[in-house]
Amino acid sequence: MTITQAPGKTTTTQAPAPRPRVNLEPYLYLLPHALLFFVFTVYPVGYGIYIATHRWDLLAETQAFVGSEYFRNLFTPGTPQFEFFWRTLINTAFFTVVTVPLLVASSLGLAVLLHRPIFGRTFFRAVFFMPGILTVSVMGILWRWMFDNQIGLVNAARELMTGAGPIPWLSTEGLAWIPIVVGTVWWTVGFNMTLYLAALSNVSQSLYEAASLDGATSGQQFRYITWPMLGPITLFVTVTTALASFQLFGQSLVITNGGPSRSTQSVTQYITEEAFTNSQYSSAAAMGFVFGLFMLVLTAAQFRIMARDVQAVEQK
Amino acid sequence: MSRKALLASTALLASLTLGMAGAQTYTGPKVTLTYLHGFTGPDRPVMESLVKKFNDANPNIQVRAQAQPWGTTWQQLPSLVASGRAPDVVVINEDQITAFIARGAVSPLTAAEMKAAGIDKSRFFGPLFQTADYKGQSYGLPISSVAYAMFYNKDLMKKVGLDPNKPPRNRAEFLAAAQKCTVDKSGKNSTEAGFDPKNLDTWGVSLYNNWVGARAAYAAILQNGGAMVDKDQNAAFNSPQAVSAVQFLVDLVQKHRVARPNSTEEAELAAFSQGKVCFFPSGQWYLDRFEQQKMNFGVTFMPRIGGTARDAAWGGSSHVTLPKQRAGYDANKRRAALAFMAWLSQPAQNLTWTSTGSLPTQAAVAKNAQFAKAPISGIFDRLDSVYATSGYPWVGQVMGPFDQAWEAAYLGKKTVAQALNDGVREANKQIEQARKNFK
Numbered sequence A: 001m002t003i004t005q006a007p008g009k010t011t012t013t014q015a016p017a018p019r020p021r022v023n024l025e026p027y028l029y030l031l032p033h034a035l036l037f038f039v040f041t042v043y044p045v046g047y048g049i050y051i052a053t054h055r056w057d058l059l060a061e062t063q064a065f066v067g068s069e070y071f072r073n074l075f076t077p078g079t080p081q082f083e084f085f086w087r088t089l090i091n092t093a094f095f096t097v098v099t100v101p102l103l104v105a106s107s108l109g110l111a112v113l114l115h116r117p118i119f120g121r122t123f124f125r126a127v128f129f130m131p132g133i134l135t136v137s138v139m140g141i142l143w144r145w146m147f148d149n150q151i152g153l154v155n156a157a158r159e160l161m162t163g164a165g166p167i168p169w170l171s172t173e174g175l176a177w178i179p180i181v182v183g184t185v186w187w188t189v190g191f192n193m194t195l196y197l198a199a200l201s202n203v204s205q206s207l208y209e210a211a212s213l214d215g216a217t218s219g220q221q222f223r224y225i226t227w228p229m230l231g232p233i234t235l236f237v238t239v240t241t242a243l244a245s246f247q248l249f250g251q252s253l254v255i256t257n258g259g260p261s262r263s264t265q266s267v268t269q270y271i272t273e274e275a276f277t278n279s280q281y282s283s284a285a286a287m288g289f290v291f292g293l294f295m296l297v298l299t300a301a302q303f304r305i306m307a308r309d310v311q312a313v314e315q316k
Numbered sequence B: 001m002s003r004k005a006l007l008a009s010t011a012l013l014a015s016l017t018l019g020m021a022g023a024q025t026y027t028g029p030k031v032t033l034t035y036l037h038g039f040t041g042p043d044r045p046v047m048e049s050l051v052k053k054f055n056d057a058n059p060n061i062q063v064r065a066q067a068q069p070w071g072t073t074w075q076q077l078p079s080l081v082a083s084g085r086a087p088d089v090v091v092i093n094e095d096q097i098t099a100f101i102a103r104g105a106v107s108p109l110t111a112a113e114m115k116a117a118g119i120d121k122s123r124f125f126g127p128l129f130q131t132a133d134y135k136g137q138s139y140g141l142p143i144s145s146v147a148y149a150m151f152y153n154k155d156l157m158k159k160v161g162l163d164p165n166k167p168p169r170n171r172a173e174f175l176a177a178a179q180k181c182t183v184d185k186s187g188k189n190s191t192e193a194g195f196d197p198k199n200l201d202t203w204g205v206s207l208y209n210n211w212v213g214a215r216a217a218y219a220a221i222l223q224n225g226g227a228m229v230d231k232d233q234n235a236a237f238n239s240p241q242a243v244s245a246v247q248f249l250v251d252l253v254q255k256h257r258v259a260r261p262n263s264t265e266e267a268e269l270a271a272f273s274q275g276k277v278c279f280f281p282s283g284q285w286y287l288d289r290f291e292q293q294k295m296n297f298g299v300t301f302m303p304r305i306g307g308t309a310r311d312a313a314w315g316g317s318s319h320v321t322l323p324k325q326r327a328g329y330d331a332n333k334r335r336a337a338l339a340f341m342a343w344l345s346q347p348a349q350n351l352t353w354t355s356t357g358s359l360p361t362q363a364a365v366a367k368n369a370q371f372a373k374a375p376i377s378g379i380f381d382r383l384d385s386v387y388a389t390s391g392y393p394w395v396g397q398v399m400g401p402f403d404q405a406w407e408a409a410y411l412g413k414k415t416v417a418q419a420l421n422d423g424v425r426e427a428n429k430q431i432e433q434a435r436k437n438f439k
Helices: A025-052 A069-073 A080-115 A121-133 A136-146 A153-162 A177-200 A205-213 A218-229 A231-246 A250-255 A267-277 A281-315 B003-021 B044-057 B070-082 B094-102 B111-117 B126-130 B154-159 B171-181 B211-223 B240-254 B265-273 B284-292 B331-344 B347-356 B375-385 B395-410 B416-435
Strands: B031-037 B061-067 B089-093 B140-153 B200-205 B277-283 B297-300 B313-321
Touching (some): A025 A281, A069 A080, A069 A281, A080 A121, A080 A177, A080 A231, A080 A281, A080 B416, A121 A177, A136 A177, A136 A250, A177 A231, A205 A218, A218 A231, A231 A281, A267 A281, A267 B070, B031 B331, B044 B061, B070 B089, B089 B094, B089 B331, B094 B313, B094 B395, B111 B331, B126 B375, B140 B154, B140 B211, B140 B331, B140 B347, B154 B171, B154 B277, B171 B200, B171 B240, B171 B277, B211 B240, B211 B313, B211 B395, B240 B416, B265 B277, B265 B284, B297 B375, B395 B416
Parallel strands (some): B031 B061
Antiparallel strands (some): B089 B313, B140 B297, B140 B313
């Protein structure tokens, strides 16, 4: 390309010089999202890195650069962060490992039942979906009351049936997870169930007809038609449920307040405590990054494993 | 009007005039003040009517009040101050205030300023006013307060042979009364042979394991001459005084068996409402609930169960403060803000504010005739012994581990000394880190 114009002189009368053709149009379409992406993702992440690597306080005159100090705390035995970050991360992982299979299985089971033209189908769909519209505080208080050590309905029912004394659900390590897990399943099963119901109605009836002509039992129909056809939705449900379980916060906050002895405290709860109770924003930001990295790796792994299964099914 | 009522209203009038006497009115040019507070519940209309009253009476000061949840304010205040957009007046609670002061978000009220605005700090309950003090300077005026109190069931006390008009005041009286109140389902008292603590019909005292329950231990420690932090502001709630005070509370559960183990706040609240417990130490905010239930109950100050050093109960409070402003901030605005603060903390306004369930912040209001027959006045003789968790910038770092320690001790998972030592160790590790942020 040669420049034919004199520098500084703008002319409109000359014939346009040949230019590299930059088609702006696609970028304009991308712009709104890109803008939001930069403002709400790239900038906050960048600022988060700044916070995590400085002794950050908005009111301080100087915000000393501390490099990886707050990250090192997480890997140095003896610091509160080392002790509690990993303990609460393990708590959260435990919760995820327990709830995800429960939530996937129970929502699939309910969907299969309620997909059939049984009496009162709409009513029962509503019954299972409704708890999901409650806020976490309402749901939490409800299950805290149900499992109360002294006056809970669960202990009362147990005493009525077996005559045994009350079990201190809320203040026994290990047992305190039960109200949280049961409450969470009750609370969120409806949403996954609805996804499965939608997916089930997309499975062609002709497959079942063909199968029954071939003499397949209903168990076999489920095993060889329903389950494989639901592969993609199972992937979606599992990944979203796992991510949601990893972000456990409100349930254990309201039901047990993380106790007893932090045994049900989730990692997000601990990060919040570090930031807003202890005013250690930089430390909390560093934990947020490490936790985020965990989620990213986990999700990627999950996707790879499950997507391979889905593809394998589709290729059959 | 009876003689008594006449006397009372004269006294009220006198106390109101007294409060007014020192107050100077603002005479500068017209200013508009922004006022941020967290009274977002049923207390919001009361605050709004107070602000309107002030605006009507002070045409050259217009206060624009904005209510938003406390937590939002704690998150926003640093950035508002840093960017020079801080409100002219902001209300801060006791557990946050020292941290904001230490970080430089709030500006001190000088003696000259307070004098000019007619603010007399001796009018307020001492420890309550000192909640917003730091390193010898005052930063705010208490306008709202809550406190731990001990509710007692008069009917149950009568039933077990106690004088329902004489709640216990010291450790020995308290233990004796609690033992009488603790009766199993076969009618055996906790001091009798064959008493079955697993099948209680009624019991002496409500203890439980959340943060509210932990405030009973806090009071006991102060009563025994202990403290939460030492002079260097490191956690120190494992002193011999603290261990002995908390041990007494744990003994109530494990040794004397006059309190239920493994209990929750809800369960104890329900039990007290159903007349199963003699003594229910908790926040004074439950008053409303018991009044609505038409229970025959009384309210008294926490007895000295922790020790004999002093009376003490936990309390919370809200203080009006002046955030730090940019250089060149309008001096008239600061004078006007001080006038507003002074007005808001006067006895008349504080009396109005008690309708929200808040306790009086000053003796003149506590003496008001309208409280004469109110059950809550049972704690008014010792309101000057209410202590907030304040005075050090790391309240979260101290109270979090303390609450955990109380839980472990109450549930019997650790010995008292072990639980408190572990708590102090954790707190001090966190304080060491926090210190780096407060030069």
